[in-house]
Amino acid sequence: MKTLLEVKNLKKYFPIEKGFFGKAANYVKAVDDISFEIFAGETLGLVGESGCGKSTTGRMIVNLLEPTSGEVLFEGKNITQLSNNEKKELCKSIQIIFQDPYASLNPRMTIGDTIAEPMKINKVVGNKDLDKEVNKLLDYVGLASYHKNRFPHEFSGGQRQRVGIARALAVRPKLIVCDEPVSALDVSIQAQVLNLLDDLQKEFNLTYLFIAHGLNVVKHVSDRVGVMYLGKLVEIGEGDTLYTSPKHPYTKALLSAIPIPDPTVKKERIILTGDVPSPVNPPVGCRFHTRCSECMDVCKIDEPDMKDIGDKHNVACHLY
Numbered sequence: 001m002k003t004l005l006e007v008k009n010l011k012k013y014f015p016i017e018k019g020f021f022g023k024a025a026n027y028v029k030a031v032d033d034i035s036f037e038i039f040a041g042e043t044l045g046l047v048g049e050s051g052c053g054k055s056t057t058g059r060m061i062v063n064l065l066e067p068t069s070g071e072v073l074f075e076g077k078n079i080t081q082l083s084n085n086e087k088k089e090l091c092k093s094i095q096i097i098f099q100d101p102y103a104s105l106n107p108r109m110t111i112g113d114t115i116a117e118p119m120k121i122n123k124v125v126g127n128k129d130l131d132k133e134v135n136k137l138l139d140y141v142g143l144a145s146y147h148k149n150r151f152p153h154e155f156s157g158g159q160r161q162r163v164g165i166a167r168a169l170a171v172r173p174k175l176i177v178c179d180e181p182v183s184a185l186d187v188s189i190q191a192q193v194l195n196l197l198d199d200l201q202k203e204f205n206l207t208y209l210f211i212a213h214g215l216n217v218v219k220h221v222s223d224r225v226g227v228m229y230l231g232k233l234v235e236i237g238e239g240d241t242l243y244t245s246p247k248h249p250y251t252k253a254l255l256s257a258i259p260i261p262d263p264t265v266k267k268e269r270i271i272l273t274g275d276v277p278s279p280v281n282p283p284v285g286c287r288f289h290t291r292c293s294e295c296m297d298v299c300k301i302d303e304p305d306m307k308d309i310g311d312k313h314n315v316a317c318h319l320y
C-alpha cells in the first residue's frame with residue numbers, strides 16, 4: 001500500500017497565560033507527539049473524546065495550523081516547508097469538510113458561487129466551463145442544479161453539508177479531512193451523507209481522514225481506525241481487528257459504549273469514571289492511568305510507547 005500522508009512526532013502546544021518577559025508560562029498540549037500514516041485510497045478513522053487533539057491534528061494536516069514540532073509529509077514532502085507554489089498545489093490536494101457546514105459557508109454568497117470560487121482561484125477550469133462544472137459537482141453530491149442561485153440559509157443541514165462536500169471536491173483533491181462531518185446532522189440524514197462520501201471515494205479515488213467522537217460513526221466507513229486520548233494516539237489498527245479485539249483499555253471503554261441493536265445480546269458497559277484530565281498538566285506516565293481499571297504501578301511512572309503487536313495493530317499500553 002502506498003503511503004499518501006505521514007505524520008511524524010507531531011506536536012501542537014497552544015500557549016496560555018503570559019509569564020515573565022511575555023513568554024508563555026503554560027501550554028495546552030493539544031497534540032503531543034503522535035505518528036501515523038494514511039495509505040492512498042483508504043479511510044482512516046480518528047476517534048476520541050472532545051479535546052483529545054483529533055481536530056487539531058486534522059487542521060495541521062490541511063495546513064490551517066502550524067505544528068509546534070514534528071512533520072506532516074504529503075507524498076513525501078514536508079508540508080510546512082513548501083514554496084508558495086507548492087503550497088497552492090497542496091491546498092488543492094488536501095481539502096477539509098467541517099462539522100458545521102453553516103459556519104464554513106459564506107451567507108452572502110450563492111452556493112453556485114461558493115462552489116465556483118475555489119475553482120476560479122486555483123484555475124481548475126476556464127471561466128467558460130465554470131457553470132457546467134458547478135452543475136456537475138452539484139449533481140455528484142445529489143443536489144439539482146437549480147439550487148445554485150440559492151443562499152446557504154435556504155438549505156437544510158444535510159444539504160449544506162452536501163454543498164461543503166461539493167466545494168471540497170471542486171479542486172479535485174486526493175485527501176479529504178472529514179472533521180466530524182455528520183455529528184451536527186439528524187441521525188436519519190447521517191447515513192445519507194456517509195453513503196455519499198463512500199460513493200465519492202470510489203468515484204474519485206479519494207483518501208479520507210475521518211474524524212469522529214465515537215467509534216460507532218467510523219465503524220462502517222473506516223479501513224483502519226486510530227484512537228486518541230489527551231493528545232496521544234493510544235491504539236491504531238485495521239477496523240475489523242480493532243472492533244473485534246481491542247487492546248487498549250480506553251478503546252475497550254469506547255467500544256462498550258456503542259449500543260447493540262439486538263436486545264438479546266448482553267454487553268457489559270465499561271463506565272469511565274472521572275473527567276478527562278487537563279491537557280495543560282496531563283498525568284505523568286500513561287495519560288489514561290487516572291481512569292484505567294487495569295492501572296499498574298509502572299503506568300504511573302513510565303509513559304508507554306507505541307508497540308507493534310502484529311496484524312498491523314499498534315497499541316501504547318504497558319499490558320502489551
Ligand code: SF4
Pocket residue numbers: 248249250286287288289290292293294295296299304316317318319
Ligand atoms: Fe491502563 Fe496502564 Fe495500559 Fe495505561 S498503560 S492504559 S494505565 S494498563
Ligand code: MG
Pocket residue numbers: 054055180
Ligand atoms: Mg472537534
